Amino acid sequence: MRLIPxxxxxxxxxxxxxxxxxxxxPLLVVLTASAAEPEELAKHRSLWQxxxxxxxxxxxxxxxxxxxxxxxxxxxxxxxxxxxxxxxRPFGFEHYVEAEPRNFEWYWxxxxxxxxxxxxxxxxxxxxxxxxxxxxxxxxxxxxxxADLIGDELxxxxxxxxxxxx
Numbered sequence: 001m002r003l004i005p006x007x008x009x010x011x012x013x014x015x016x017x018x019x020x021x022x023x024x025x026p027l028l029v030v031l032t033a034s035a036a037e038p039e040e041l042a043k044h045r046s047l048w049q050x051x052x053x054x055x056x057x058x059x060x061x062x063x064x065x066x067x068x069x070x071x072x073x074x075x076x077x078x079x080x081x082x083x084x085x086x087x088x089r090p091f092g093f094e095h096y097v098e099a100e101p102r103n104f105e106w107y108w109x110x111x112x113x114x115x116x117x118x119x120x121x122x123x124x125x126x127x128x129x130x131x132x133x134x135x136x137x138x139x140x141x142x143x144x145x146x147a148d149l150i151g152d153e154l155x156x157x158x159x160x161x162x163x164x165x166x
Contacts, residue, residue, distance in 0.1 A: 037121050037129065045114045047136025055079045055164040058110065058137075063155040073159060078109045110137045110161075116154075117141060137161060 056078055061071040070091035077085035086099035086107050099107070108116060120127045120143040130140040143154040 037127060038118075040129070040131070041114065041117055041121065044131040044136035044138070047131075047134075048110060048114070051135045053110075053135065053163055054081075055166050056110070056161055057085075057164055058161040059159045061157050061159060063157070064151070064153075074107070076107050076109075077164070079164070081109060081111065083107050083109060113138045113141065113156075116143075120145070132161070135161065 057075055058078075059073050059075045061073055063071050072088045072090045075085075075087045075089070075096070076083055083104040086104060087096040088099065089096050117127065117129050117138060123145065126142075126144040126147065128140070128142040129138050131137065132139050137158070138156075139158045141154065141156045145152045145154075
C-alpha cells in the first residue's frame with residue numbers, strides 16, 4: 001500500500017490548498033497589519049499634527065451590542081486640546097442630548113484617539129484602524145481586547161470632522 005500525500009492528488013490538492021489559503025489569509029493579514037500599524041500610527045499622527053487643527057468638532061458612531069444597527073451619533077467639540085462640548089443625537093431623532101461637563105473626561109480628542117490606538121497596539125488586542133488620507137486622523141477604530149470575551153470590543157466610526165473658527 002502506497003500513501004499519497006493529499007497535495008499530490010491534483011483535484012483534491014487544489015481544493016485543500018485553496019481551503020488552507022482561505023483559512024490562513026485572515027491570519028496573515030492580521031499579522032502583516034499588526035507589524036505595520038505602529039509605523040502607520042506615527043505617520044498619520046504626524047499628518048494630524050502638521051495640519052495644526054486646534055479647534056474642531058468631530059462626530060462618531062460607537063457600535064456595540066446595545067445599539068447594533070442604530071448607534072447614536074456623538075458630537076465632540078475640542079478647543080486647545082480640551083473637550084469643551086459633547087452632544088448625542090439618538091438614531092431617528094433631530095434633537096440633541098447635551099452631555100454634562102463633568103462627563104467630558106470620558107470623551108476623546110483626536111489626540112486621545114491616537115493614544116487609544118497606540119495603547120491597544122502595545123497590548124495583545126486585535127486592532128484595525130483606517131485613517132483620513134488628508135488630515136491623518138483615525139476614521140475607524142476597531143479594538144478587540146480579548147478574543148475570548150464578548151462585549152469588550154470598541155468599534156468607533158467617525159462620520160465627520162469639521163474645523164472650527166478660533
